[in-house]
Amino acid sequence: MTNHRIALIPGDGIGTEVLPAARRVLDAVAARHGLAFSYDEFDWSCARYLREGAMMPDDGLDQLRNHDAILLGAVGYPGVPDHVSLWGLLIPIRRGFRQYVNLRPIRVFEGVASPLRTAEPGEVDFVVVRENVEGEYSEIGGRMNRGFPDEMAVQEAVFTRAGVNRVLDYAFGLAARRGGRLTSATKSNGIVHTMPFWDELVNERAQLHPLVPWDQEHVDALAAKFVLDPARYDVVVGSNLFGDILSDLAAAVAGSIGIAPAANLNPEREFPSMFEPVHGSAPDIAGRGIANPLGAIWSAAMMLDHLGHPAAATDITDAIAAVLAETSVRTPDLGGSAGTSEFTEKLLELL
Amino acid sequence: MTNHRIALIPGDGIGTEVLPAARRVLDAVAARHGLAFSYDEFDWSCARYLREGAMMPDDGLDQLRNHDAILLGAVGYPGVPDHVSLWGLLIPIRRGFRQYVNLRPIRVFEGVASPLRTAEPGEVDFVVVRENVEGEYSEIGGRMNRGFPDEMAVQEAVFTRAGVNRVLDYAFGLAARRGGRLTSATKSNGIVHTMPFWDELVNERAQLHPLVPWDQEHVDALAAKFVLDPARYDVVVGSNLFGDILSDLAAAVAGSIGIAPAANLNPEREFPSMFEPVHGSAPDIAGRGIANPLGAIWSAAMMLDHLGHPAAATDITDAIAAVLAETSVRTPDLGGSAGTSEFTEKLLELL
Ligand SMILES: CC(C)[C@H](C(=O)O)[C@@H](O)C(=O)O
Numbered sequence: 102m103t104n105h106r107i108a109l110i111p112g113d114g115i116g117t118e119v120l121p122a123a124r125r126v127l128d129a130v131a132a133r134h135g136l137a138f139s140y141d142e143f144d145w146s147c148a149r150y151l152r153e154g155a156m157m158p159d160d161g162l163d164q165l166r167n168h169d170a171i172l173l174g175a176v177g178y179p180g181v182p183d184h185v186s187l188w189g190l191l192i193p194i195r196r197g198f199r200q201y202v203n204l205r206p207i208r209v210f211e212g213v214a215s216p217l218r219t220a221e222p223g224e225v226d227f228v229v230v231r232e233n234v235e236g237e238y239s240e241i242g243g244r245m246n247r248g249f250p251d252e253m254a255v256q257e258a259v260f261t262r263a264g265v266n267r268v269l270d271y272a273f274g275l276a277a278r279r280g281g282r283l284t285s286a287t288k289s290n291g292i293v294h295t296m297p298f299w300d301e302l303v304n305e306r307a308q309l310h311p312l313v314p315w316d317q318e319h320v321d322a323l324a325a326k327f328v329l330d331p332a333r334y335d336v337v338v339g340s341n342l343f344g345d346i347l348s349d350l351a352a353a354v355a356g357s358i359g360i361a362p363a364a365n366l367n368p369e370r371e372f373p374s375m376f377e378p379v380h381g382s383a384p385d386i387a388g389r390g391i392a393n394p395l396g397a398i399w400s401a402a403m404m405l406d407h408l409g410h411p412a413a414a415t416d417i418t419d420a421i422a423a424v425l426a427e428t429s430v431r432t433p434d435l436g437g438s439a440g441t442s443e444f445t446e447k448l449l450e451l452l
Numbered sequence: 453m454t455n456h457r458i459a460l461i462p463g464d465g466i467g468t469e470v471l472p473a474a475r476r477v478l479d480a481v482a483a484r485h486g487l488a489f490s491y492d493e494f495d496w497s498c499a500r501y502l503r504e505g506a507m508m509p510d511d512g513l514d515q516l517r518n519h520d521a522i523l524l525g526a527v528g529y530p531g532v533p534d535h536v537s538l539w540g541l542l543i544p545i546r547r548g549f550r551q552y553v554n555l556r557p558i559r560v561f562e563g564v565a566s567p568l569r570t571a572e573p574g575e576v577d578f579v580v581v582r583e584n585v586e587g588e589y590s591e592i593g594g595r596m597n598r599g600f601p602d603e604m605a606v607q608e609a610v611f612t613r614a615g616v617n618r619v620l621d622y623a624f625g626l627a628a629r630r631g632g633r634l635t636s637a638t639k640s641n642g643i644v645h646t647m648p649f650w651d652e653l654v655n656e657r658a659q660l661h662p663l664v665p666w667d668q669e670h671v672d673a674l675a676a677k678f679v680l681d682p683a684r685y686d687v688v689v690g691s692n693l694f695g696d697i698l699s700d701l702a703a704a705v706a707g708s709i710g711i712a713p714a715a716n717l718n719p720e721r722e723f724p725s726m727f728e729p730v731h732g733s734a735p736d737i738a739g740r741g742i743a744n745p746l747g748a749i750w751s752a753a754m755m756l757d758h759l760g761h762p763a764a765a766t767d768i769t770d771a772i773a774a775v776l777a778e779t780s781v782r783t784p785d786l787g788g789s790a791g792t793s794e795f796t797e798k799l800l801e802l803l
């Protein structure tokens with residue numbers, strides 16, 4: 102029996118509805134694979150911020166540190182500015198635990214209509230590897246001459262050789278394991294300091310992975326190609342900002358943002374990694390019990406994979422594929438009328 | 453008879469093939485609308501760079517200054533780094549002539565298949581207004597510790613109140629003229645200095661345009677929605693980088709990057725504005741006479757509109773719609789087998 106201690110942060114809105122679903126699925130696969138999970142739940146959220154003035158306590162990272170992994174629902178709440186809610190919880194965890202890889206798999210499933218005419222199930226199957234702790238998301242910068250006509254705001258993007266190399270190595274390694282190809286997204290024709298630097302580093306690191314074919318594209322052209330020919334991609338690596346935009350776009354191309362998962366990885370396992378659906382807290386549908394739980398459930402599968410249980414992870418992703426192909430029971434975002442728990446039960450049946 | 457003096461910069465690759473087509477169309481509408489054009493051609497290009505060490509002469513901007521408008525083909529050449537070719541020609545013109553609006557109309561035409569299942573001709577018809585001279589495309593920044601493990605690159609994005617306000621006012625005004633809605637694209641949850649500043653300015657400027665409905669979206673979510681529901685957009689405004697990514701994506705959604713035009717506008721007409729197709733120099737098909745000329749031709753129509761001849765502009769865009777709907781003659785990128793000049797002749801017939 103392998104025991105894992107999991108930190109659960111349901112967060113806000115539908116985060117609190119999809120995380121229990123993920124937990125049910127985890128418990129269902131546990132026995133079969135000789136696993137046991139213990140959970141500690143943390144109420145860190147915008148609700149807490151409104152009550153206590155902070156998204157999480159000062160020693161929040163220390164409370165998480167001795168867990169094997171973190172499962173997060175979603176944060177965000179009308180009235181709490183996004184940069185408060187995110188920089189008070191999500192981003193400090195990503196950075197404090199050096200989760201420098203954000204991994205976002207994209208698949209067109211049978212039973213889910215891609216908005217693209219030509220995207221067939223099975224053909225579109227790629228992964229976006231996003232640099233997750235440096236780059237454009239930077240605290241460095243500020244404002245001058247506030248309120249005056251000559252006011253300005255500056256923002257520094259910072260890319261380090263070590264920070265770019267480690268995410269590139271992860272991406273090359275992933276492409277090698279998949280027997281696939283790496284595409285690097287930059288914008289060196291417009292962003293002339295940091296992006297040519299990234300291009301140089303890809304060229305250098307490629308020498309260490311001589312068997313992995315690779316190419317590079319400008320992010321604008323790549324966004325267009327995600328729509329014109331998504332099947333040609335296998336592993337796409339990009340900066341914090343470009344990875345963010347491309348992975349959301351890719352999730353839409355695959356037919357549902359409600360399904361898309363994300364893993365914030367510290368590949369060296371020095372610190373816990375964090376797993377979260379790509380969707381947000383969705384205040385418009387929160388509280389109605391109709392949120393699609395598959396993003397959270399798939400995120401839990403990625404957690405199992407990271408914890409060294411790929412067979413258990415595959416059980417879950419197979420069940421996700423099965424419940425989507427089956428089409429009789431599904432949440433409203435997928436065109437059905439089932440609630441979160443009915444949909445989860447259907448998936449558990451097929452597990 | 454109104455005379456206009458036009459600077460032609462064919463540039464590289466298919467730029468030199470599509471610009472003559474645009475010129476033929478301009479000459480064809482001229483007579484009918486009491487217009488006369490005189491052209492000065494400039495060989496500024498990567499070819500010139502390889503020959504003479506510079507994309508354009510030192511006094512390039514002065515040579516262009518006394519023209520009414522600039523029509524540019526495309527720049528870029530294998531072996532010349534993009535940041536050399538672009539920052540040696542395109543970007544200095546945009547900045548030197550304070551072309552702070554980059555306008556990119558997006559339309560799904562009859563006869564052009566959008567890659568989206570649901571995008572019908574007539575329903576998708578919007579405009580991306582891109583800030584074109586400041587923001588993320590900045591010379592400010594550089595590298596430290598070159599070649600060492602602790603090497604880093606920094607890049608400063610700079611947004612000024614005046615620079616953001618003027619493009620927002622243009623976008624609000626355009627939405628008002630179209631009787632439409634403005635959507636502002638930012639990423640305030642990740643880029644915490646410059647993007648919340650932009651959001652504040654949109655809120656302020658909206659007070660001056662009380663009749664224009666508007667909203668704001670995170671660029672990642674907006675990219676996804678361009679694929680899920682492009683028909684809901686009317687005027688979308690964003691920073692230099694976001695406008696770049698969103699407009700390329702939108703052109704793909706509309707079915708062809710070969711058709712998409714761009715206007716780099718100095719709305720005050722203190723300096724010449726510049727018109728260019730969105731596509732690049734396409735070295736892979738250059739020299740074969742098969743490039744789609746519609747991006748350049750539509751750009752010429754935008755030039756006529758800017759010069760105060762909207763009826764002449766509409767003649768051209770109507771002819772573009774007609775030749776696309778007709779489908780018998782078209783270039784290979786649109787699924788046909790015609791060459792650039794045959795396609796142009798067909799359009800001239802329908803004009
Ligand atoms: C070539 C490049 C610098 C340019 C840009 O990003 O501005 C192009 O992509 C465009 O959109 O005009």
Ligand SMILES: CC(C)[C@H](C(=O)O)[C@@H](O)C(=O)O
Nearest residue numbers: 187191345363379641642672
């Ligand atoms: C909420 C926001 C800060 C976040 C990001 O951009 O990182 C989100 O969009 C994501 O992709 O996880």
